[in-house]
Amino acid sequence: xxxxxxxxxxxxxxxAIITSVTVLAAAVTWLQTDxxxxxxxxxxxxxxxxxxAMGRRVTGQAQIDYxxxxxxxxxxxxxxxxxxxxxxxxLAAARYRSLRARIAALSPLLAPPYYDPESARAPNLQRYExxxxxxxxxxxxxxxxxxxALNNAWTAxxxxxxxxxxxxxxxxxxxGLATTVAGWIRWMFVGVGLLITALTxxxxxMVTLRPISSVSERAIQEFAQGVGYAHQRELEQARAAFxxxxxxxxxxxxxxxxxxxxxxxxxxxxxxxxDYLAAQAAGRDDVNVAWNLGWTYxxxxxxxESIATSQHAVELDPAQVGVRFNVAIARxxxxxIEHARIEYAKTMEIAAQQVAQAVERGGKPPASLxxxxxxxxxxxxxxxxxxxxxxxxxxxxxxxxxxxxxxxVEAAAEEIVRQLKSFTTALEYTGKPPAxxxxxxxxxxxxxxxxxxxxxxxxxxxxxxxxPEGTDKVLALFDYAxxxxxxxxxxxxxxxxxxxxxxxxxxxxxLGETGSAEKPFSLSYTNLYQFTPGEFKIEMYVDxxxxxxxxxxxxxxx
Amino acid sequence: MSTxxxxxxxxxxxxxMAILIAxxxxxxxxxxxxxxxxxxxxxxxxxxxxxxxxxxxxxRALNTLTMYGNYRAYTAYTRYNVxxxxxxxxxxxxxxxxxxxxxxxxMRMAWALAVAVNNFFPARxxxxxxxxxxxxxxxxxxxxxxxxxxxxPEPHFVAANFLRSKVSRLLVVIxxxxxxxxxxxxxxxxxxxxxxxxxxxxVGLTLLGIAAALLEELMREAGI
Numbered sequence: 012x013x014x015x016x017x018x019x020x021x022x023x024x025x026x027a028i029i030t031s032v033t034v035l036a037a038a039v040t041w042l043q044t045d046x047x048x049x050x051x052x053x054x055x056x057x058x059x060x061x062x063x064a065m066g067r068r069v070t071g072q073a074q075i076d077y078x079x080x081x082x083x084x085x086x087x088x089x090x091x092x093x094x095x096x097x098x099x100x101x102l103a104a105a106r107y108r109s110l111r112a113r114i115a116a117l118s119p120l121l122a123p124p125y126y127d128p129e130s131a132r133a134p135n136l137q138r139y140e141x142x143x144x145x146x147x148x149x150x151x152x153x154x155x156x157x158x159x160a161l162n163n164a165w166t167a168x169x170x171x172x173x174x175x176x177x178x179x180x181x182x183x184x185x186x187g188l189a190t191t192v193a194g195w196i197r198w199m200f201v202g203v204g205l206l207i208t209a210l211t212x213x214x215x216x217m218v219t220l221r222p223i224s225s226v227s228e229r230a231i232q233e234f235a236q237g238v239g240y241a242h243q244r245e246l247e248q249a250r251a252a253f254x255x256x257x258x259x260x261x262x263x264x265x266x267x268x269x270x271x272x273x274x275x276x277x278x279x280x281x282x283x284x285x286d287y288l289a290a291q292a293a294g295r296d297d298v299n300v301a302w303n304l305g306w307t308y309x310x311x312x313x314x315x316e317s318i319a320t321s322q323h324a325v326e327l328d329p330a331q332v333g334v335r336f337n338v339a340i341a342r343x344x345x346x347x348i349e350h351a352r353i354e355y356a357k358t359m360e361i362a363a364q365q366v367a368q369a370v371e372r373g374g375k376p377p378a379s380l381x382x383x384x385x386x387x388x389x390x391x392x393x394x395x396x397x398x399x400x401x402x403x404x405x406x407x408x409x410x411x412x413x414x415x416x417x418x419x420v421e422a423a424a425e426e427i428v429r430q431l432k433s434f435t436t437a438l439e440y441t442g443k444p445p446a447x448x449x450x451x452x453x454x455x456x457x458x459x460x461x462x463x464x465x466x467x468x469x470x471x472x473x474x475x476x477x478x479p480e481g482t483d484k485v486l487a488l489f490d491y492a493x494x495x496x497x498x499x500x501x502x503x504x505x506x507x508x509x510x511x512x513x514x515x516x517x518x519x520x521x522l523g524e525t526g527s528a529e530k531p532f533s534l535s536y537t538n539l540y541q542f543t544p545g546e547f548k549i550e551m552y553v554d555x556x557x558x559x560x561x562x563x564x565x566x567x568x569x
Numbered sequence: 570m571s572t573x574x575x576x577x578x579x580x581x582x583x584x585x586m587a588i589l590i591a592x593x594x595x596x597x598x599x600x601x602x603x604x605x606x607x608x609x610x611x612x613x614x615x616x617x618x619x620x621x622x623x624x625x626x627x628x629r630a631l632n633t634l635t636m637y638g639n640y641r642a643y644t645a646y647t648r649y650n651v652x653x654x655x656x657x658x659x660x661x662x663x664x665x666x667x668x669x670x671x672x673x674x675x676m677r678m679a680w681a682l683a684v685a686v687n688n689f690f691p692a693r694x695x696x697x698x699x700x701x702x703x704x705x706x707x708x709x710x711x712x713x714x715x716x717x718x719x720x721x722p723e724p725h726f727v728a729a730n731f732l733r734s735k736v737s738r739l740l741v742v743i744x745x746x747x748x749x750x751x752x753x754x755x756x757x758x759x760x761x762x763x764x765x766x767x768x769x770x771x772v773g774l775t776l777l778g779i780a781a782a783l784l785e786e787l788m789r790e791a792g793i
Contacts, residue, residue: 017583023758030751037747041740044604048611048733055615055729059622059722066626070633077637081644088648106655113651117644 022190025201029186032208036179039215043172050165057158064151071144075136078120082134085114085121093539141239150235153265157226164223171218175211182207230259234266241273249273264295272303280311298327302334309337312413314345332362333383340390344408346415348423355427358387359434363444370442384435389508391428395421403546405508429557436501437555440517449556451498454490456549456561459529461486472529480568483541484533487549487561492525494553501552504532507545520553544568579760586757586768590750593775597746600782604739611732618725625720632710636703642689643701649686653679738785742778749774 017023092107115121115128119139126134185204189197226234237252253270256263271286287304305321308314318341324334339354362380369376390407397408398421414420437445459472460482472486497519504514514532522528532549534540544567550560656676663669694702714720752771756764 017579017758017760026754026758030754034744034747034751037740037744041737041744044608044740045737048608048737051612051615052730052733055619055726058619059726062619062622062626066630069630073630073633073637077640080641084644084648102659106652106659109655110648110652113647114644117640117647 021197025186025190028201028205029183032179032183032186035208035212035215036176036183039172039175039179042215042219043169043176046165046169046172050162050169053158053161053165057155057162060151060155060158064148064155067144067148067151071140071148074143075140078118078139079136081114081118082120082136085111088114090539097539135243137243141242145242146235146239149238150231153226153231153234156265157231161223161225164225168218168221168223172215175215175218178207178211182211224262226260226263230256230263230266233259234263234269237266237269237273241269241276244276246273246277250277262293264290264293267293268295268300271307275303275307280307283307284311296327298324298331298334301327302331302337305334305337305341309341309344310407310409312344312409314341314409314413314415317341318345330361330365331383332358332365332380333386335361336383336387336390340387340394343391343420343424343427344394344414346420348416348419351423352427355431359431359444362434363438366438366442381435381439384431384438385510388428388431388435391424391431392508395424395428398424403508432550433552433556436552436557440499440501440555445556446554449553449558451491451493451553451558453551453553453559456551456559457488458561458563459486459488460484476562477564477566478542479566480544481541482565483535483537484531485542485547485563487530487532487551488527489530489551489559490527491522494520494522494524496521496523498553499555501555502530503550503552505548505550506543582764582768583757586753589768589771589775590753590757593746593749593753593771593778596775596779596782597743597750600739600743600746604736604743607732607739608736611729611736614725614729614732617719618722618729621719621722621725624714624718625722628711628714628718628720632707632714635710636706639690639694639706640701640703642686643695646683646686646690647699649679649683653677653683735785735788739782742781742785745774745778745781749778 088107088111092104092111095101095103095107112128115126120126120134120136121128125136125139182204185200185207189200189204192200233252233256237249237256240246240249240252250270250273253266253273256266257270260266267286267290271283271290274280274283274286284304284307287300287307290300291304301320301324305317305324308317308320318338321334321338321341325331325338328334335354335358339351339358342348342354343351362384365380366376393403393406393408394414396402396406397411398414398417400411402408411417433445437443457474458476458478459474460478461469461484462471462473464470472488474488478485500518500520502514502516502518504511530549530551532547534542542565544565546562546564548560548562551558653676656672656679660669660672660676663672690701691706694706696702711720749771752767752774756767756771759767
């Protein structure tokens, strides 16, 4: 060795190793800087896309807001024209119609392809929204998500390289230390140093060669189109667009999630479950996926999976009462009535706490709370519809044969839905759960339309539960006992399963303790409008507690 | 065990190698400092770009909201003004005095409302045909804002990307220098004639690195 090297051959060897490791460290530094730069660039792009997406939504919504305003004016002019016609003023009617056409020219919403003036259908606002900004804003949001994911991936690589540099520094320290000691120990330092360097080198190779995948541009465009179609309820086209996006990028979690939602809307619950699971597997394990997956399991009658998935959603967002109600209804349908009652009671308590906290802060509870409370009641009513074999078009419930111990479940559901409705109303109007139960008795509603003679005098009522199209006034007839003057009475009206809050009426009772009463529900004062065909449900609350409800139907003209 | 005396030539060679190692190390350190400065400049460019992007979106959103507010007022103006014109046409054809009085009252009310609403949108964007030129309003508002603040993020982002790639290239040069040090170190320790080959390799890498670094700087001067 001395013939080849000057000085101590061991030291010369160590110097050669140190220099080699330094070259490797320089290369890793370059890799780290490169990864860090890419991460920085992706992070900046993500911020840029987020800003653009937000801006596009704001400007798009301004455009939509104007279009809605123009449509509102267009409708007003139509009403004015109709009223002018009824008052035998054809010239005025013609003026309003002509003016309507001028207003229509001011917004693309009131022209083809969004609106056909010859048709009685309303403008296709969803299509206009999709074309105006939704598709573009969705694409920008997806670009943001892609850039943010790239930022994360490159940051992870850059951080790994920093660790590599630290390990190489340790091995360099060991090599240096080896030159200060004698005997076998110096060989041990060199050996350990070389081992660390070799392992680090392998790790560097693995990190460097690991590819970073991202959603392709074409997949993003297809996805955005899919969101636009879904917004317009063009479900088959939306499904096709999401499928194309997934063919482009098979690990596109958002595309799985959105396609699952479309499949759900199409009623293909089994396929929806597969796509929700695929979205989770692709990395989107958030409360929305778990929430929808849990609900879809429930509709399929897979109650155990529904409970487990909904509970996972609760873990992800414990304050979310809507998903807690899903746990409760799945337990109920599974025949676990006691636990279902406990779950409902617990969730109502959480809702009451949220309202109390909001009131304490001097604010209002989130409006979404009422949405979830009403939805929970509607879900129970759907379950009852299914168990009674009287489904409505809007009924969403598991198959009857999947419900365990259906008779007991039906009785419990009926009781819980009444409790829930009273609870929600009391919470909404007083900020507190209902006080002691009311003791009034209200007989089941009978519905009637008033009948008039030829001169327009009221001569009686025609009692029925189904009324013809064109009906503009319906009376709810009932007997009552135990009422007190001054008690607060609330009326709610539901059309096709959904409450129409414009009909809500709060009044003080003034008809005495016992007797018979009729409550009119009327549009006759407008001289123009009638009840829209469909099912109407009336609910009566006394001191915020549900005391009676009834249903009448307005038939569509054949 | 004693070491044989070193010939004078070898001492000179080893000294030369030591000087080259020191020189190349200094060059590497200088390049490292330069890369750090450029990296900071890239971060600054990103910041300016994002600020411009925020300005642009804020301006676009505010201008659009203002424009649609104006357009809404223009729509109301159109409603009343055109209605007044239509009543005027009907009035001219009408012979019934009582009806004419009603029509005249309605016409005056419609025109009065049109005049009242007229103040709620800038009349200068009305075209000769009476249509509202919303594109022109947006264009003018954008031009006005562009005079006051930076609304174009793209040049900043392009600059930031260029500076980042420059840092990356400078680090490649540093790798060349560290490889040169590796060659010089080996050459310095060797007795064998191979040391001259290694020294030549080190010098070659050093010259290549210097040339690459100079080229980078010249590219900056040329604005490439």
